[in-house]
Amino acid sequence: MEYAVIVSVLVLIVLSLFRLNVILALMGAAVTAGLIAGLSFTDSVEMLVSGMGGRADTALSYILLGVFAVMIGYSGITGFLVTHLVKLLKNKRAALLLTIAGVACLSQNVIPVHIAFIPILIPPLLYLFDHMKINRRAVAVSLTFGLKAPYMLIPAGYGLIFHQIIQESMNENGMNIAFGQIWQAMLIPVVGMVAGLLVAVFITYRREKETGAGNVDVTEAENGLKNTNKFRLSHLLTLIAIVCALVVQVWTESLVIGALTGIAAMFIFRVVPIIEADQTVNDGVRMMGMIAFVMLLASGYATVLQDTGAVEELVAVTSDILGGSQLLGAVVMLLTGLLITMGIGSSFGTIPILAALFVPLSASLGFSPLATAALIGTAGAIGDAGSPASDSTLGPTAGLNADGRHDHIWDTCVPTFLHFNIPLFICGLAAAFIL
Template sequence: MEWVVLVSVLVMIILSLLRVNVIIAIIAAAIIAGLMSGLSITESIEMLVSGMGGSANTALSYILLGAFAVAISYTGIMTMLVKYLIRVLTGKKTMLLLVIAGVACLSQNLVPIHIAFIPILIPPLLKLFDKMRIDRRAVAVALTFGLKTPYIMIPAGFGLIFYGIIKEGMESSGVAITIGEITKAMFIPGLGMIFGLLVAIFITYRKERDAIPGAGGIVPTNIKEEDTVVTFNKKHLFTLVAILGSFIVQIITDNLIVGALTGLLLLFLFLVIPFRKGDQVMTEGIGMMGTIAFVMLVASGYGMILQETGAVTALVDVSSGLLGDNQALIAFILLLVGLLVTLGIGSSFGTVPIIAALYVPICAAAGFSPLAIAALIGTAGALGDAGSPASDSTLGPTAGLNADGKHNHIWDTCVPTFIHFNIPLFIFGWVAALIL
């Protein structure tokens, strides 16, 4: 039983590296996990399907955010932003990558639309990337940095949700901690993310590289080139009001679905988007985010199989039974378990509740401080989010960068983000657990 997680995750990773569709790879991993746990193929699939509901809220929010992003793109306000970036940053490769990382960070806190901005901001910039011969792997790393680092380091927006999950998981297992203490605990792991970004931009992907047609395995979509001059007008003002309204409602209700619906409704009420285009907006929103949403659903079902069959618990038990009271070794093994589990499930937020209940008793018995335990849980949950074929932190960048069929999800997004974020995050998180 203790090998279920390792074997099934390896199956998923190997199939993905062989360019098998990620949904098929996750289903295959889920069936392997079920069979190794004593379930039949039919029972495994039934459990997979029943567990898909665990991410229904997330999937629906992504679809609605996609529709909201499409509606915003119709107003032309993104064209203004893209033209400004092209005018100011053409030839300034490093600055462009840092700005993209910064914009991605804002999508997690200031305007929490998560990955929905990528398919409307990045495709128009692809010709600029090709003209400047920017290595798209660097862009993928910059985007994933912005999608992941804010929730690791900043207790606001998605970060506040992540910290709340850690706090709840620790307190339910008998260890009291505050949001402020979790912020301190996650500072050192967050430095690992910054280190990984700087290495990618200034060292690994500094050289010029041409994107290869067909590398993404899809038929290129029509990327519109806007030659007309767009000036700020009343529609753009109402668009900003809708974005602000969506942000305020999300903060008040703590619900992305309600926030996205509010933004869409305001755009229609202000007649920024004609009512007759409602079907078109939703259809394109589903086209933009539907694959990502469905991957998240299937990954949730896979996570349920690992949890319900006791595979994760068995892996932690067999690991902790061999560790004794060696804190350095305990921290290393627990982080490794977190990496494996999150690589499979693809969701750091979904992983934390699973591992918190298992980690807290082990860490408390070994004498770790509450800050060290928080650092371990937070880092273990975040590990694997970058690099996982099923993670929105990798699926989002690929959705934008592969609009012209020149960017491969596994080799151009998952592998680079795994190397530049999971490795330093693992090391910095391990150090944090030992010194806090």
């Protein structure tokens, strides 16, 4: 049974590399885990379905944030931003990539729309990427950085939830740590992510890439945005709605309530007419529905791994061979986190599982609470980048594949895995021994 996690995650990765749809790949991995654990095919499927409700709130929040993002796009403020990005950065590839990473960072803490901004902001820029011969893999790496690093380090927005999960999970398992210490534990791993981003922008994808897109008429594309040059009242009201959503989300610690507040404000301010409600909701569901359903399936997969005892068996077996080696223990914990998170695709959903297993192990090996928090946080995040089921990879692909020329696995998952998981592993080890 201890091999159920490893084999099922390998099944997920192999099926995804062969470009099978991620939904089918997740179902195949979950059934594989159940069969290895001794369940029948029927029982495996039933357990998968029963666990899908475990992340219903997250799926609902993504749908609502998708609707909110469509409303933001309806206001025209996105076109206003794109127009000025085109004018300021169209001949500066590195600056454009770093700016995209910065905008993505804002989506985690300041404007909590997470990945919902990507299908609105990125498609209008695709012609610019092609004209500047920018490798879209560099854009995927920049977006994934902005979707991960802020919540790992900054305790606001999604980061508030991430830090609270780490603190509460550690406290529940017998190791006390203050909420204000979590960001200190995550600082070194995030430095590793910054290094990975800079390597991608200035070294790996520095050279121009021929896109094969043919002749791109930049002037015509820019003229398509000519009506978005002026800052209008609707833009101001949209910014107010965004602030309201952020304040309510932080106050209530609920993304669902925050998103509903933003949606209500857009209707109250008449930025979006009530008559357009059906269309905006449909567009929001269309944009985020696939990702929300993947999150539900990932929750069901996590349930199969947990309820069959596969994760506990894996850690129990590995802990027997550790002896008293802190180095070996830290390596095993990070590799275990990589395996589990690659399969589940959610650092948030992985943290409680890992904390229950890692806190006793870390205490027996003599790791401090800060070091333990660094190991748990890094182990939870390390497989998020590169996972076919992660919103940190699904989001970038949704925007970059708008013209059907960006592959989810080879153009998003593989580059983000290499540029972030390797430095996260190294810096996670360093944090365990420095803190």
